[in-house]
Amino acid sequence: MTETATFKTGSLDKSFPTLSGTVGPEVVDIRKFYAETNMFTYDPGYTSTASCQSAITYIDGDQGILLHRGYPIDQLAEQSSFMEVSYLLLHGELPSAEQLKEFSWTISRHTMVHEQLSTFYRAFRRDAHPMAIMCGVVGALSAFYHDSTDITDPIQRLIASHRLIAKMPTLAAMAFKYSIGQPFLYPQNELSYTGNFLRMTFGVPAEPYEVNPIIEQAMDKIFILHADHEQNASTSTVRLAGSSGANPFACMAAGIACLWGPAHGGANEAALNMLREIGDVKRIPEYIARAKDKNDPFRLMGFGHRVYKNFDPRAKVMKATADKVLKELGKSDPVLDVAKELEHIALNDPYFIDKKLYPNVDFYSGVILNAIGFPTEMFTVLFALARTVGWVAQWNEMISDPEQKIGRPRQLYVGETQRDYVPVDRR
Numbered sequence: 001m002t003e004t005a006t007f008k009t010g011s012l013d014k015s016f017p018t019l020s021g022t023v024g025p026e027v028v029d030i031r032k033f034y035a036e037t038n039m040f041t042y043d044p045g046y047t048s049t050a051s052c053q054s055a056i057t058y059i060d061g062d063q064g065i066l067l068h069r070g071y072p073i074d075q076l077a078e079q080s081s082f083m084e085v086s087y088l089l090l091h092g093e094l095p096s097a098e099q100l101k102e103f104s105w106t107i108s109r110h111t112m113v114h115e116q117l118s119t120f121y122r123a124f125r126r127d128a129h130p131m132a133i134m135c136g137v138v139g140a141l142s143a144f145y146h147d148s149t150d151i152t153d154p155i156q157r158l159i160a161s162h163r164l165i166a167k168m169p170t171l172a173a174m175a176f177k178y179s180i181g182q183p184f185l186y187p188q189n190e191l192s193y194t195g196n197f198l199r200m201t202f203g204v205p206a207e208p209y210e211v212n213p214i215i216e217q218a219m220d221k222i223f224i225l226h227a228d229h230e231q232n233a234s235t236s237t238v239r240l241a242g243s244s245g246a247n248p249f250a251c252m253a254a255g256i257a258c259l260w261g262p263a264h265g266g267a268n269e270a271a272l273n274m275l276r277e278i279g280d281v282k283r284i285p286e287y288i289a290r291a292k293d294k295n296d297p298f299r300l301m302g303f304g305h306r307v308y309k310n311f312d313p314r315a316k317v318m319k320a321t322a323d324k325v326l327k328e329l330g331k332s333d334p335v336l337d338v339a340k341e342l343e344h345i346a347l348n349d350p351y352f353i354d355k356k357l358y359p360n361v362d363f364y365s366g367v368i369l370n371a372i373g374f375p376t377e378m379f380t381v382l383f384a385l386a387r388t389v390g391w392v393a394q395w396n397e398m399i400s401d402p403e404q405k406i407g408r409p410r411q412l413y414v415g416e417t418q419r420d421y422v423p424v425d426r427r
């Protein structure tokens with residue numbers, strides 16, 4: 001028997017069906033709510049709204065659980081590779097050895113970008129933020145790959161998905177090289193996805209580049225940890241842009257724009273800047289006091305999450321990876337000491353305990369990326385690179401969903417009611 005949720009106000013008494021997923025809260029199906037009640041629901045930030053049905057990623061924020069296609073993130077980060085996770089997100093199942101080989105090969109065949117795209121880079125100022133460049137060049141891909149923009153054709157959608165996953169490392173590395181005035185490096189397809197990216201970023205044409213396997217593994221883990229995260233702001237942006245039928249490259253550019261913000265993907269850059277500003281464990285109490293002060297807009301960056309009201313499961317893996325990378329590089333980073341002490345103090349402070357504010361994925365990722373040699377402006381670019389697979393998987397799922405409609409939220413209008421125009425000389 002279908003459960004219903006009843007809505008009563010004044011003389012109105014309407015029931016709406018509830019829907020059950022495989023796990024997680026029930027949802028009330030309010031698709032006919034406006035038609036039957038002449039009312040809208042009000043939910044700024046969509047904190048109580050399921051905008052779609054999805055079989056890709058599941059999060060239980062209270063328990064600190066993150067599953068991709070049912071597999072826990074820590075198992076994937078420890079045991080699989082970014083290519084394997086990409087296949088899983090796109091196709092729903094872990095690949096066999098043969099499928100993984102073929103998928104990795106296919107991705108490697110799409111790593112080059114149209115040569116003309118490199119001239120596009122040269123139009124940017126050298127000090128342009130690489131996310132500004134990424135918004136432009138990823139959107140521009142739609143001008144280069146006309147043969148994969150018909151979204152009604154599943155084959156074209158798959159080719160566009162492969163192209164996006166494959167070209168993001170090349171485009172990201174080019175954004176970095178442009179900012180430091182070094183020549184772009186072409187991909188080398190005998191390297192792994194992540195090794196190739198490291199070489200295009202840190203190698204130079206004048207010398208051979210040897211990929212450090214520990215750094216390669218750490219970077220691959222960082223990519224896995226950022227690969228998808230349910231209906232977050234940038235993924236919802238990609239879905240909303242795609243719901244109008246826009247081509248996949250344009251949709252990804254929209255996702256990149258959304259990810260750029262400091263409350264979303266920009267948080268790892270902000271977290272590292274904050275840790276550097278604190279500089280010394282002695283200054284932590286001052287910053288904790290500021291974070292708690294209602295009159296101070298300062299927030300502890302890398303703390304808190306819209307969904308996780310427990311430890312972000314990705315943060316645990318990230319912390320262990322930070323230790324490993326610093327050990328490999330023989331670096332002792334005072335910023336890591338500040339991070340660990342800040343975490344310790346915050347986790348024992350009633351303000352953070354009561355509000356369930358725990359470190360999120362961005363708290364430690366900046367420390368690792370900094371140690372590997374990335375400037376802070378590149379952090380969000382790396383997030384975008386990894387999240388591209390999540391975006392394309394969610395975009396494909398949306399396009400194939402028969403219940404998909406153009407996204408069109410409504411509003412609670414609080415402006416002027418109708419009034420007559422007054423000519424300018426009488427105002």
Ligand code: CMC
Nearest residue numbers: 263264265267291299300301302303304305306355360362
């Ligand atoms: N430092 C201090 N206080 C905080 C923090 C923080 N980082 N985050 C939330 N609070 C307080 C906030 O002031 C509010 O207090 P009160 O109830 O007294 O007004 C309460 O906690 C709830 O905050 P909220 O803003 O309503 O929570 P939210 O779920 O809307 O915001 C968030 C989530 C991530 C935007 C927020 O925690 C934040 O700004 N964190 C810092 C930025 C950050 O690290 N973002 C990365 C998110 S993870 C990466 C990703 O998935 O993109």
